[in-house]
Amino acid sequence: MEHLLPTIDLLAQGKIASDSAGLKVYKESHTTSDDVHLLMVKDQAEKYILATGNGQLYDDLEGTDIGGKGKACPLTYENRLVLNRYFDYTAPRAFGTEIATIGLGDRLGLASPGHIETVKGKEIKPVLAQQSIRELTLTNRSMTDMLDAAAFAVFQEGYKGGYGADGDHIKEESDIKYALSLGVSMITLDCSDQIDKTIEEASDEVIAEEFNNVPEEVKQRYFDKYLNKTFEVNGLSLSFDEASLMRNILLYDEAITYTTHIYNEYISKEDRAIDFEISIDETETVTAPISHFFVANELIERGVTVVSLAPRFCGEFQKGIDYIGDVEQFEVELREHALIAEHFGYKLSIHSGSDKFMVFPIIARYTKGIFHVKTAGTNWLEAIRVIANVNPGLYRRMHTFALENFEEALKYYHVTPDLDSVASLDNVSDDQLAEYMNDDAARQLFHVTYGLILTAKDDKDEFVFRDEFFKTLDEHEDDYRAALVSHIGRHIELLGL
């Protein structure tokens, strides 16, 4: 690595070297703290932070000495923690309820530079790190991998606008504790284990029957508060008859209790702000506005500070494709959900929010530009688009593999693509392969098979696609950036920001 010496020499004088063969310089990363200069470079496909100068920061960073003039520090977990300590902007932070936020799940750890460029200067803050336990498991990544990738991207881009990190769709207390201990700034509590699926489909008779099991004091408390009462909520009139009240109690009492417990036990005990999101969307039935009110009203009265809440909206929010359903009905209900959220002072959260171009303007209008939208898989699909453009052979092999393994992926995801409608690879020329990423069925095919593709191994225990996949994207990182700026940029534009 001695060839980095001239770059370090320049850096010591506060100057930035130009790109050269095998060396890419991330100029925006250049930063100085006291007497220490830092600069991120990529040397033969490997990224380092070059450091030179004198001071504690220099001593704290681990790296390989370069001719006694400085060191090349790899992008390790330990070095990321050092950056977090010295540069506030590299650590995740909460954003509260006054500004829109967008979750930008990055399954590859490569998307954040493009995401940063997309949101820069816009009235929206990026939650760059956002992966569910499911996604981490399926891609063999850890939560620290996710946090490292986001922090280094922020450093690389010199982005000081602040970013969030979401422990996404967490159900278990131990996972919440763990995520908080790593410094995430947002927790999305997934209450689906506390919402009884059988109640959702139950008839009024079954509900009345089941309700006999509810303890008298619980029943009495809710009845006194809600039965035959009308609540004026931001212009809406919401009232509970006995049947709807019993159903809401049976459906949500346990989730409300659990959420309150999580808040009191973990979220409120943090000595820093946490964006606490409640998700009641991972269920079979649509969240009626009155149920949304019921849950929120209980949480707020029990002292829970809700930063965002995700109901299950009418219609289908399938992964990676546009809204499916009655847009007029969606508008009617979204308006009511937005009024309820505004009444309580938190943000409405839209899960599986990528590619819902039809309804983005509606979301923008009724939330008045204050919302949280989650995207994840769409960022992976943009990577596939790049692969299709620059490495047709790899694309073809992945496509074939995805078709062969689609059934397996359905264990984890609910999508309903008509795979027979996907054009046969034999009939598509190399320069047309990227068109697959404009086809809903092909998008969903890739959307759900990412884990299988990225972890597939051959009989010699070697990755079938992974290494070539990452190498290709690394060589075309500017293409990936441009694809994200265009695709996520369209989201942000239609969301009115």
Ligand code: ZN
């Ligand atoms: Zn969700």
